[in-house]
Amino acid sequence: MDIDNMKSKTMRIKAPEVGVRNSEHAGEPTQSLVDLLKATDQQHLKKTRQARMFIMIATAAFLFAFVMTLLDPGSDDRGRERQMMYGSIVLVYVLVSIVYVAGVRKLARVDHAVPVRQFLQEAERRYRFMQRSDWMLSLGGLLAVILLTTIGYAPYLSRLFGFGDDPTAMYILFPCFLIIVAAFGFYFTWKNWQRDRAPLWRQIREMQDELESSWNDVR
Amino acid sequence: MTRENTYTALLEEHRDRIYRMCCCYVRDPELRKDAFQQVLIHLWQNLDSFEGRSQLGTWVYRITVNTCLGLLQKEQRRQRVFLPSGELGDQLTERLQTEESNDIEEDLQLMYACINDLPPLDRTLISLYLEDLSTKEMAEVLDISEANVRVKIHRIKATLKEAMEGKNHGHR
Numbered sequence: 512m513d514i515d516n517m518k519s520k521t522m523r524i525k526a527p528e529v530g531v532r533n534s535e536h537a538g539e540p541t542q543s544l545v546d547l548l549k550a551t552d553q554q555h556l557k558k559t560r561q562a563r564m565f566i567m568i569a570t571a572a573f574l575f576a577f578v579m580t581l582l583d584p585g586s587d588d589r590g591r592e593r594q595m596m597y598g599s600i601v602l603v604y605v606l607v608s609i610v611y612v613a614g615v616r617k618l619a620r621v622d623h624a625v626p627v628r629q630f631l632q633e634a635e636r637r638y639r640f641m642q643r644s645d646w647m648l649s650l651g652g653l654l655a656v657i658l659l660t661t662i663g664y665a666p667y668l669s670r671l672f673g674f675g676d677d678p679t680a681m682y683i684l685f686p687c688f689l690i691i692v693a694a695f696g697f698y699f700t701w702k703n704w705q706r707d708r709a710p711l712w713r714q715i716r717e718m719q720d721e722l723e724s725s726w727n728d729v730r
Numbered sequence: 731m732t733r734e735n736t737y738t739a740l741l742e743e744h745r746d747r748i749y750r751m752c753c754c755y756v757r758d759p760e761l762r763k764d765a766f767q768q769v770l771i772h773l774w775q776n777l778d779s780f781e782g783r784s785q786l787g788t789w790v791y792r793i794t795v796n797t798c799l800g801l802l803q804k805e806q807r808r809q810r811v812f813l814p815s816g817e818l819g820d821q822l823t824e825r826l827q828t829e830e831s832n833d834i835e836e837d838l839q840l841m842y843a844c845i846n847d848l849p850p851l852d853r854t855l856i857s858l859y860l861e862d863l864s865t866k867e868m869a870e871v872l873d874i875s876e877a878n879v880r881v882k883i884h885r886i887k888a889t890l891k892e893a894m895e896g897k898n899h900g901h902r
Binding site: 513514515517518520521522523524525526527544545548549622623624625626627628629630631634711714715718721722 | 734737738741745746748749750753763766770771772774775776779780789792793795796797799800803804835837838841849850851854856859860862870871872873874887890891894
């Protein structure tokens with residue numbers, strides 16, 4: 512039994528017909544498939560537009576609230592405090608939205624038309640636990656969130672927890688609290704990665720090694 | 731030529747090749763059809779990215795191979811094979827139906843069973859070899875050197891021959 516002798520035989524294998532259930536082109540398999548693909552593209556586009564619209568409306572609402580506090584800080588002496596709280600919420604929201612949208616875009620951009628070597632490299636990057644850019648984005652984002660929320664909320668929280676009008680203690684305690692929360696978040700993200708993505712990542716690495724090792728054998 | 735026409739023409743020309751390549755990755759006929767459908771979906775989704783820098787055939791083979799490798803990775807993780815992932819895949823699988831018009835001959839089934847036992851990249855190379863691609867074309871699909879392809883193919887053929895003979899004797 513030789514593989515070369517089997518070559519011509521394999522050419523007799525024909526692909527199954529692909530059709531779509533309940534399609535108006537049910538008798539024309541390829542056309543019904545094209546119709547379905549187009550319809551699904553439209554659906555996907557609609558969902559993307561809806562998500563974009565939601566983000567824009569939410570941003571506008573936050574900005575509106577912020578601008579309102581700027582224009583009318585209120586008659587009491589807490590006006591500036593409210594401005595800082597709203598301001599920090601808006602900035603944190605915008606920051607999180609940017610990171611989220613960038614992450615979704617990155618995941619959605621899988622190019623299947625590239626050579627296998629490149630496909631594996633990109634897959635390895637996608638499934639790796641935190642790329643360098645992720646580290647920079649996470650740590651930078653965390654720092655920004657800590658700074659903004661501490662500045663925005665420390666005076667309010669200081670009074671809420673009975674520390675009085677001097678927020679110095681809260682400037683220390685609140686960042687500590689946020690760092691602990693972030694550490695838990697990091698731990699559970701890592702656990703999830705270990706469970707869901709690490710096996711896949713290891714397989715990809717093995718395939719890359721396989722590709723590289725055969726290359727080295729030749730050299 | 732519209733996008734739909736291009737796709738239809740592409741499918742008419744390459745569908746059998748794509749399906750045969752799927753045979754090298756998936757043993758189960760039902761799951762193989764799922765893999766085949768997933769490749770068709772990816773061809774549609776990537777249609778705009780074809781820039782003519784490579785030949786259309788090479789482009790189709792890359793998408794087929796990358797899709798099958800991606801599905802293999804997920805299959806190995808989930809221990810269940812080849813349901814297209816994601817919302818689009820789920821929706822399409824629900825509504826698509828494939829009708830297999832032919833059964834694969836017994837000796838070919840044996841060959842594919844042996845191919846299915848190979849490591850993923852060896853399956854890729856042999857699936858391209860069976861489609862009669864030149865060494866240069868195979869090297870382009872994988873982005874490795876032609877010399878590397880030749881060495882690998884030689885090794886895989888020897889491994890496969892041994893495996894097929896072993897299975898054949900066991901069969902009798």
